[in-house]
Structure formats: structure tokens, C-alpha cells
Amino acid sequence: MPKLTIVDTGEKVEAKSGTSLVDLFEFDGIRSIPFNCMRGVCGSCAAKPIGSPIHLGEQSNDEKYKLEDLGLCPDNHRLLCQCKLMNDTQIELV
Numbered sequence: 001m002p003k004l005t006i007v008d009t010g011e012k013v014e015a016k017s018g019t020s021l022v023d024l025f026e027f028d029g030i031r032s033i034p035f036n037c038m039r040g041v042c043g044s045c046a047a048k049p050i051g052s053p054i055h056l057g058e059q060s061n062d063e064k065y066k067l068e069d070l071g072l073c074p075d076n077h078r079l080l081c082q083c084k085l086m087n088d089t090q091i092e093l094v
């Protein structure tokens with residue numbers, strides 16, 4: 001199973017490939033991610049994946065536009081509430 005590591009806090013969780021990070025928060029007790037709206041609107045869950053951002057699933061145009069609004073480069077940032085854990089991934093919170 002793929003593993004998510006939050007570098008800032010050392011928190012780690014393993015889950016079935018394709019599990020949404022919101023589900024990890026709600027059902028697996030991961031607490032380091034500062035989720036708020038959980039709909040890709042507020043930007044509180046912005047993070048920088050270390051390695052390939054595609055390990056967190058496809059990025060929608062709405063997510064790209066929101067990251068740009070936040071002054072973050074969509075090529076190397078993600079809104080974690082819009083992500084799925086696809087492969088081993090390390091992230092740094094923004």
C-alpha cells in the first residue's frame with residue numbers, strides 16, 4: 001500500500017491506492033494537514049509534494065487556478081483536499 005509522509009511533522013499513514021486524503025483525515029486519523037473547506041476553495045491545505053505531484057492523482061483546472069490565485073506554482077504544489085494517494089509520497093505543508 002502507498003504511504004503518505006508529512007515531512008514537517010513526521011506523521012505517516014498507509015492506505016489503499018486511490019484513497020482520498022480527505023478520507024485519510026476523516027477515517028485514518030491523520031491530523032497534520034490543516035483542512036478547512038475540503039472543497040478546493042479556501043487554500044488552507046496547500047502543500048508541496050517532494051517528487052512527482054502526480055503521485056497524488058490528476059490535477060483539475062480548478063485546482064490549478066486556485067493555486068495560482070494563492071501565488072503558488074501549480075506544477076509543484078497541490079491542494080491536498082483534491083488529492084488521492086496513488087504512490088508513496090512525501091509532502092511539505094505550505
Ligand code: FES
Nearest residue numbers: 036038040043081
Ligand atoms: S481544505 Fe480548503 S482548499 Fe483544501
